[in-house]
Amino acid sequence: MSASHPFVPPSSSASVVDLREVTRKFGDRTVLDQITLEVRRGEIFGLLGPSGSGKTTLIKLITGIDQADGGIVHMLGEKMPKLAMLQRFGYMAQSDALYNELTARENLQFFASLYSLAGARRNERIQAVMGVVDLLDHLNKPVSAYSGGMKRRLSLAISLLHEPEVLILDEPTVGIDPVLRQSIWKELLTLRDQGTTIILTTHVMDEADKCDRIGLIRDGHLTAVDSPDALKTKTGTTTIEDAFIVLGGGIQA
Numbered sequence: 001m002s003a004s005h006p007f008v009p010p011s012s013s014a015s016v017v018d019l020r021e022v023t024r025k026f027g028d029r030t031v032l033d034q035i036t037l038e039v040r041r042g043e044i045f046g047l048l049g050p051s052g053s054g055k056t057t058l059i060k061l062i063t064g065i066d067q068a069d070g071g072i073v074h075m076l077g078e079k080m081p082k083l084a085m086l087q088r089f090g091y092m093a094q095s096d097a098l099y100n101e102l103t104a105r106e107n108l109q110f111f112a113s114l115y116s117l118a119g120a121r122r123n124e125r126i127q128a129v130m131g132v133v134d135l136l137d138h139l140n141k142p143v144s145a146y147s148g149g150m151k152r153r154l155s156l157a158i159s160l161l162h163e164p165e166v167l168i169l170d171e172p173t174v175g176i177d178p179v180l181r182q183s184i185w186k187e188l189l190t191l192r193d194q195g196t197t198i199i200l201t202t203h204v205m206d207e208a209d210k211c212d213r214i215g216l217i218r219d220g221h222l223t224a225v226d227s228p229d230a231l232k233t234k235t236g237t238t239t240i241e242d243a244f245i246v247l248g249g250g251i252q253a
């Protein structure tokens with residue numbers, strides 16, 4: 001334990017993301033209030049909550065894009081924010097961060113260079129990730145000619161480029177049709193089985209059911225963390241949607 005943080009007990013070795021009493025305020029409004037949470041290695045952890053409950057804010061604190069006003073965030077044992085960690089996780093933001101005037105391939109090449117991917121390996125990874133999101137036929141199109149769903153898929157491909165240990169996805173399947181959504185989930189489950197830890201937010205209940213564990217956020221408080229089955233058992237319900245209503249999670253937008 002570091003002398004500078006005497007009050008924080010060490011997290012378990014299986015913990016990939018470790019939040020201790022994390023608080024975030026905007027002005028005098030507390031948007032996240034004392035969140036303590038461990039995400040375990042090799043699990044898919046889903047964050048659910050009504051619109052405005054704090055999911056994206058929490059994701060941004062985990063990635064180090066934003067900084068907490070109180071508490072401590074660790075990823076892979078490192079205190080966040082930490083620039084060097086960018087190499088170790090993949091992040092898909094809620095709004096696509098793409099260069100519209102460039103082609104998909106040029107976007108991928110740009111991000112590959114940030115991850116020091118070059119030569120044959122770079123091309124191999126570009127082919128692989130664009131295959132996952134079914135965009136291989138559109139590699140040379142400018143992103144400005146992409147639909148909203150295609151842009152989401154390209155953003156997902158970019159987050160996978162460097163085969164990160166941790167994948168952080170903010171509403172990854174919004175605007176994606178059900179067939180492709182299924183194939184993306186198949187890929188997420190494969191990545192999970194290969195040891196990748198995945199943290200995502202979703203508004204889709206059947207996606208929540210596919211997560212190993214779910215955290216329910218309401219008004220900046222983490223009100224429940226458990227597996228979908230355990231949450232249903234605890235609440236005496238048969239669907240995640242009903243479990244959330246019982247737990248006071250409200251209905252998703």
Ligand SMILES: Nc1ncnc2c1ncn2[C@@H]1O[C@H](COP(=O)(O)OP(=O)(O)OP(=O)(O)O)[C@@H](O)[C@H]1O
Pocket residue numbers: 026031049050051052053054055056057058
């Ligand atoms: N930079 C900011 N400045 C002020 N308020 C903010 C800022 N970012 C977020 N908020 C507020 O914090 C609250 C939580 O926002 P957040 O985006 O985390 O919610 P969310 O659960 O991700 O919502 P959604 O499901 O709609 O994406 C909201 O009330 C939002 O208006």
